[in-house]
Amino acid sequence: MINFGISAYLKLVSLNPQPQRTELRKRLSPSDKAYDFHRSLRLHANRLLTHGDSIENVLDSVGRITKPAERDSAQQGLRTLLNWRASNPVGIFEVKPHVYVSPNDVFKISFTADFGTVIGGRKCAVHLWNTKRPPLAERLVTSTLSMLKPAYPEVDNIVVLSLLDSTLISSLDDANAAAMGQRLAARIEEAILSVGEELHAPAVVLRTPPSTPQPAPRM
Template sequence: MFTFGTSAYLKMISLNAKPQRTEVRKRLIPSDDPYDFHRSLRPLANRMLAKGEDVESVFESASRISATPERNSVQAGLRTLLLWRDVHTADLFEVKPHTHTSPQEIFRVKFTADFGTIIDGKRCGVHLWNTKKPVIDARFSTATLSIIREFYPELDGLAVLSLIDSSLIWSSDETAYADLGRRLMTRLENVILSVEEEIRDSGRDRPSPPSHPTPII
């Protein structure tokens, strides 16, 4: 069983059928050194928000990212986050992570809130999204958040903050959304099992996962 980080899972369920199967195959037959395009954003955002580090110092660190596309993406995301925080100035608090297992125990999704805050009077955990393609599926994301929301009784909701356009996607207390979220997990389980069968039929064994896998966020 492998683990998706929050953004990796939201990306997976936002993909159309064919590219989704391609991404699943990449997860089942990983490269020796998988590259996480957004690996730098979260620690820098944490330094800037949770730790209150000087903004210039954080951007100076971002400027040292060697890969130009990643550097540009991170810098743009941090600028959007700063503008968003100028409008939403409530205090921040920590939200514990939660790992959710799919119905047939084929995979796990680790939900990680980058910060907790109060938005429109609601205590919520916020996960940052900074991926241009695919475009995040708001309905599917709401469904996923609505499943995980059940494990945070101390909060009024969960949200994904898109650093692409500053939009917020919220969880919902409507049962229909949680039901959809579970169906999406089952659908992805079926895709994973199907791709695994293709790999076996092709004579290529699935490699053993690392002993302590780190979810790609």
């Protein structure tokens, strides 16, 4: 069974069909574990929001990230997060992770909230998004979050906060939205099974050449 983190799953559903199959081939092919480009951002956001570390310490630590692209992404993301928090200074609480298993047990999604807070008077589990490509397909993200929401009875909504532009995408208390998320999950199951069949099919079918005709024996 494939295990998607929520960011990986949202990236997958936001891709067009052919890039989606390419992404699934990568996931299904034997390889070393993929490097998590955004792990540093999440760790530093966690230090800042849930462990009470100072802004100065966190930013100093981010400045020591050795890979320039990763460092720049984390710095930009934290700046956006700090600005968003300045406009939303409500208290922070922790939310336990939950796992969703697809209808036919083909994959699972681990939704890990980076923090919980109150937005618009509602308790929300918030996941941070900082990936530039592909752009999030808002309708599909909303349906996916609505599908996952029943696993989170302790909050009113589960939310993705984009650190690219401070956009919030939230689950809906809407059976139709949740049903759309289930249909989308079923299509992802079909794509996984299809790509899996392709990867395990032999690349070349060997055929036995016809034998050279032999002269009939003389009587």
